[in-house]
Amino acid sequence: MTVLDHVRRYRRAEGWRGLTEFAGLLALDNQTHDVPALRRNADLVAELFTARGATMEILELEGAAPLVTGQLGTDPRKPTIGVYVHYDGQPAGPAGWHTPPFEPTLKAGDRTIPLPGAGDPVDDDWRLFARGSADDKAPLAALLVAVDALRAGGAEQAVNLVFCFEGEEESGSPHLRDYLERYRDRLRADTWLICDGPVHHTGAPQVVLGVRGYCGVELTVYGPGHELHSGHYGNWAPNPALRLAQLLASCKGPDGRVTIDGFYDSTRPPSAAELAALADLPPVEEALLGQLGFAAAEVPGSRLVDRLMWPSFNVKGLAAADVGAAARNVVPASATASVDIRLAAGNDAGHMIGLVRAHLERQGYLVLDRDPTDDERRTHPLLARLDGEIGYPAMRTSLDEPVVAHLADAATRAGGRQALVMPTLGGSVPLSYLAEILRAPTVVLPIANHDNNQHAANENLRLGNLWYGVDLFAALLTAEPPRTAGPGGPAGPA
Amino acid sequence: MTVLDHVRRYRRAEGWRGLTEFAGLLALDNQTHDVPALRRNADLVAELFTARGATMEILELEGAAPLVTGQLGTDPRKPTIGVYVHYDGQPAGPAGWHTPPFEPTLKAGDRTIPLPGAGDPVDDDWRLFARGSADDKAPLAALLVAVDALRAGGAEQAVNLVFCFEGEEESGSPHLRDYLERYRDRLRADTWLICDGPVHHTGAPQVVLGVRGYCGVELTVYGPGHELHSGHYGNWAPNPALRLAQLLASCKGPDGRVTIDGFYDSTRPPSAAELAALADLPPVEEALLGQLGFAAAEVPGSRLVDRLMWPSFNVKGLAAADVGAAARNVVPASATASVDIRLAAGNDAGHMIGLVRAHLERQGYLVLDRDPTDDERRTHPLLARLDGEIGYPAMRTSLDEPVVAHLADAATRAGGRQALVMPTLGGSVPLSYLAEILRAPTVVLPIANHDNNQHAANENLRLGNLWYGVDLFAALLTAEPPRTAGPGGPAGPA
Known part of the structure; x- marks a missing residue:
């Protein structure tokens, strides 16, 4: 039985605990710009990771929402993976929410159902509705369950983790540069994973090397x-x-x-390698047109990935x-x-x-x-x-970085199907700041379903995607990545 | 001493009473569509005219704001002038009102001043601010003071008056056709005066033969x-x-x-006569650009009247x-x-x-x-x-109607300067309905200042324009107009 088998067994039996914890985190209003509300989110996030043995720190710059940092594992012989997540959300303002944005609501189709308890079945297609459920508190919840699952199975971490949890991403990360420059010593890692955005429209796991x-x-x-x-x-x-x-x-x-x-x-x-990667991606446009409610793209017949x-x-x-x-x-x-x-x-x-x-x-x-x-x-x-x-510049990590294949492999094992390698995501996350200031390759590893209504009313996370996130973090925590050199020279702990 | 001299003396001494009455009428919310509120307006309007000896009737059609009709003078040997005014106003919604739209406020420049009492001086340049002050309750107030002034001076009416006071003009007059068709027998007149809109930008009195x-x-x-x-x-x-x-x-x-x-x-x-009338109008564009806050018209150098x-x-x-x-x-x-x-x-x-x-x-x-x-x-x-x-169609009464010169003469005497004859106003009033259904020439006689902020925040009436209205109605009530034939054949009481 592999580590992932253990993790899956654990989350089937105990995943309801993680869901309950996740719902508690989603019940906190996290609308970007609202610093007092965001402090309450930062406190809870730090508390949840501290409970797993992480050393957490809540950093504050004047006028900014807190940056939550921390470490889980500090073995100098092991490589270190940085995990970036943002805990703030878009304004919850737009009309059309079927349930209040900060009252996390589980639904089977259109039907509201109670959160499961011990022994209750959980369906992968159920969805948890709340602002932030997908963008971007989901990776926090997934990581917490992954750590619990590995502990329960007695698995050892093959890597150290360093956390960078931002509270201003939806405001355009106005203080992220300052935070990173000031605290770069606490944020050393061989690779940074940006956990944000949705998986591929086909539902396949994906590794994304860039953002707009x-x-x-x-x-x-x-x-x-x-x-x-x-x-x-x-x-x-x-x-x-x-x-x-x-x-x-x-x-x-x-x-x-x-x-x-x-x-x-x-x-x-696009480089020749990027063009080849783009050509490998499965077409999604016909399916998307139906789902999103329009008959033709702005440029009829164009491929979404090419336009990005x-x-x-x-x-x-x-x-x-x-x-x-x-x-x-x-x-x-x-x-x-x-x-x-x-x-x-x-x-x-x-x-x-x-x-x-x-x-x-x-x-x-x-x-x-x-x-x-x-x-x-x-x-x-x-x-x-x-x-x-x-806002921030676009960034595309080279397809030749050795860590890319390692991450794609982990995502493939976690997702149970071949992970896709995307040259860029359509959205914008502050990948370039991390790459520039922290001098390490940065790769986006999304877990949310693509139809999560991100930034709009009725944002939601499909539970199957939460479990994918759990498996993905478990896979990454238990496999040693290849040592890499960052874009600006050797990186990693001094 | 002419009748107008008497009227002017009267309004200098007693005009404060009319102002107080006007403020009472403006204190009634008259936002179009709000039928219960409009009924309260209709009641007060009818009451004010009844108090002057008019025979008033409040007519109602299903789902419509009331039409207030009435007669003042019923001598079959005298010609009859119809007076159309609308007592409803635009929504008071837009932000930016300096004082509440239904708390009529008198101002000298930017300074709020109390309404004058007996013996107090009244300046023509003071302005009364309220929704409806200019558009279109002002002619009601002016007519009431004119009747009082003529009564006080013992002057005899040379014409009968018939009233048509509408409560749905700002909604596009959805029931006016029905009202006119149903009650046309009570609305017989030799000429209909539409009292709405502003005077000329130069402040000159004007007689307007059409509307858009x-x-x-x-x-x-x-x-x-x-x-x-x-x-x-x-x-x-x-x-x-x-x-x-x-x-x-x-x-x-x-x-x-x-x-x-x-x-x-x-x-x-435009006909040759209309082109000639347009050419006679003084240029206003340079002054308007400064007042309205833009450097050039949509078509730079164009004349406002030509564009209309x-x-x-x-x-x-x-x-x-x-x-x-x-x-x-x-x-x-x-x-x-x-x-x-x-x-x-x-x-x-x-x-x-x-x-x-x-x-x-x-x-x-x-x-x-x-x-x-x-x-x-x-x-x-x-x-x-x-x-x-x-909405309603445009309408332009011919410059050759004999009543046109008569009205221009009355406006000239009331205003103390040569009245301008405009082929059309830019705004839309239901002139064509009256012309078609009531079969009489219709002419617009505006009294409001052109900078009255009609339809916007801070609508106001300059007091000098209220007094012009008083003098204009007094002049019209005491001079016999030429008998005319309406566009569809002989009109007037059967």
Whole structure:
């Protein structure tokens, strides 16, 4: 009987304990930005790992949510694996939650069922609904159960673990660089695993070597100084909502290609190895179209994984005056679009924001970083405000790193089917900070189901994915990885 | 001493009483759609006119706000003037009111001052702030003071008055046709005066012979069945906010010209007499640009009055997911634009909405009048919902009607400066219904200041404009108008 067999037997018998503990963690409001609420999450996370014998530390920088660090195993002869998870979640705001976001609710299909107790059967297809259930408290729960399972079976850790549990990922990790630079001595590892994001759409385990980066642009176009009666002035007064529409339409064509000058120029094209890995991935598009509720991709016939190799331009929100029953017959005073740009390898956030600014300026706009003054209103027919938000850069670890095959093997054993190796995930996690500052290869190991409603209402984790996470951590904890050199030279404990 | 001299002396001494009465009327919430609140307004309006000896009737149709009708003077030898006013107001919702919309507040500049009492001075430039102060309770207040002033001076009415006070104008007058058809016998007049809208931007009195009509289009474009994580799916999933922007941009060019096929075809071009009247109007554009807070019109250098002769396409609201601090990193599930189309003479509302629909269809959209089904989502890449709202048609009374010169003369005497004759107002009032059903020439006689913030926060009436209204009604009540034939044949009491 292998270690994994023992772990599976353990979690079938005792997994309900882990589920109960997980539900307790999900009951804590963890909306990003809310530092007092996030401190309560940090305290509980530290407590749960301390109970397993880990040495935990809650670090705080001024104005930041805590960073929870710690170690489990400190044998200098063993390699060290770093585990990054973020315990904060997206705002729970959007309407449409069927059950409150911080009242973890287990469901079999549409039916709410109680959490299982000792001896109760547990179905892999049941789902636990709560903000953070998938993104990103799931790996914490999985790791806790994995450690319990190994202890119960008397298995020895083949590696040391170092933890980096962030509380600001959903805010764009504004203090992560500072934390890592300040505490890098406590965060030495041979490899960093970023446990975030979903597994492959087919349900296959996956090892992801990169992420897209992120920057945001909030764009406001100004019309009259205040809303005007659309009868008296409509057709004569400039309409900022129409102008915003024209600007956005000028940024991306109906063919899905961004038409901002230079938008694709800095992108590092996929390498031959990456293209080969992409070609190996099974097609998912037909299945996704049905699941996600649309008939064709933005670029009809395109493959999702191919599109992720290039920067995106996504309008994530629009607002001007009111629509529907609240609409009034006005020329709006301003119109705002919130845009997120996912960066591909090679893109610099500040540079990309600059390209958007230059695009506006080429169309005659005076582009401000604040509301216009009366004088600017009098003298500039085209006025816009651009607020840029610089997130993290994209990052792609080389397919040639020896640890890649080791991780794919562990994921294959844990998942019971061949793990897929993806050159990049679509989402953005601060992989590049860890790679740069901690000088170790970073690899994303997701466990959540792909249809987890991440960032939206009714976020959920399929229990089968939680168990996959348990098995994956158990496999990683009990197999020695190959020693590797980080991108910036030798890494690991000094 | 002329009748007007008497009236002016009266209102200087006793105008405070009218102001107090006006404030009482403005203290009643009159937001359109709220029938119980509107009934309270109707009751008070009827009571105020009954107190002046008018015979008033409050009429109600199922599901409609009341129509207040009445007569003041019933001498069959005298001509009859109809006075239309609407007592409902726009929703008071928009943020930015400095004082509550239904707590009428008198201000000298930015300073709140108490309502004047007997003997207190009253400045023409003071303003009374409240929803409805200008649009459109002001003519009611002015008419009440005019009747009081004439009574006090012992002047005899040269004309009979018939009243039509509507409670649903800001909702698009959904029952006005029914009311007029049902009660046309009580609404016989030789001329109908529509007392609504602002005077000329220069402050000159004006007589307006037409209005633009109105129709609305609410347009929703669909993306994924629910919001998607913009990292995982942005650049691959279709973005409804961008598509909506592209659609809107395809409806109107940067030159301000609507590019929907056939959009201008049904418009009756201005007649030679109208072109001459337009040419006579003083330029206001430079002054307006400064007041309204923008540097150039939508079509730079265009004249406001010229633009009003053609239908408009005005985006009055936009919404998709969220912007600002509430923005989430999603591909929105849908995006909505609320558009109002002001109609020019010749345009039919249903036809214009049909042109928008055809425009969408030509771009490949399946256009629905409801949300798409799952099956439609699976089979149609381009999905939109179009909800059309049919308002009233535009209407322009001929410059050759004999009553036009009579009204211009009264307005000139009341205003103390040459009245302007405008072929059309930019706004929409149900002039065509009165003209068609009541078979009499209809002319708009506005009294409010043009900078009254109509439909927006901080709606206000300049007191000088209230007094102009008093003088105007006094002039009209004491001068016999020429007998005219309505557009459909002889009109007036049978």
